Amino acid sequence: MPSADRRLQPRRKPRQVRAELTRERILTAAAHVFAEYGYAAGTTNRIAERARISIGSLYQYFPNKDAILAELVVRHIDRGAWQDTDRLDLSPGTLRTVVRALVRDAIDHHRDDPQLLRIMIEKAAFSKDVVDTIDRHGRQRVAQVHDVLARHPDVRVRDLGLAAELIVTTVEMNTHKLMADPRTTSVERFEDELVDLVTRYLLGDQQP
Incomplete structure (x- = not known):
């Protein structure tokens, strides 16, 4: 469903180095949080805290943790190519x-x-x-x-x-x-x- 797919799309595609670095910090933090706490307890608040950014800043890049996990899967596949x-x-x-x-x-x-x-x-x-x-x-x-x-x-x-x-x-x-x-x-x-x-x-x- 298109609406469901929109929930999984990143909100912001980085165009500057600083924004790309912030996005990478979010993904790296999410990988650690999911591995440490599991998916259910791996909340966006914990991810933002681990990335040392505000929850509002996280939501500028990703609408929810499902979108973050989907992006981690894409990165995992691309790195294995x-x-x-x-x-x-x-x-x-x-x-x-x-x-x-x-x-x-x-x-x-x-x-x-x-x-x-x-x-x-x-x-x-x-x-x-x-x-x-x-x-x-x-x-x-x-x-x-x-x-x-x-x-x-x-x-x-x-x-x-x-x-x-x-x-x-x-x-x-x-x-x-x-x-x-x-x-x-x-x-x-x-x-x-x-x-x-x-x-x-x-x-x-x-x-x-």
Whole structure:
């Protein structure tokens, strides 16, 4: 609904450095407050206090904490985007090495704060900005994984485009689930099992 989406939109888009710094202070403070107090108790008053600004100043930028959380989700997704796949250790090697680099990159991006990640997964409302960011990030990541797999001689799948989509979805959804509650299993075991799963799929009838 358009009215619901308006509730999730930032009120002020910073045009000056000072305003951008204030906006970043609000988002940083909110991340700490949500992680420390949880979402229900993570009030805008607490966020403003942590950011050392007045509640009125906070409301100049965001209408409510739902809009702040939605913006944190957008920032989280954008910070996890690959600017260049060459920054990953994807030099020619075994297929398992390439897959491990992809899996480890996803894990590393979600290590920082399990509590905040869990809140983003469970509580964030899907504003238009969130939906657009997820769609843009997903298309970019699928294209990059497709490019990586297309360059490896050991990949044996019938449809490389579909394979890239399946791998991105499998890696990211399972990584989100584990890192939001890392007590369920060790990260090292999760990484090994997910690498095995994806590698065997890509090898087809070959043995890893």
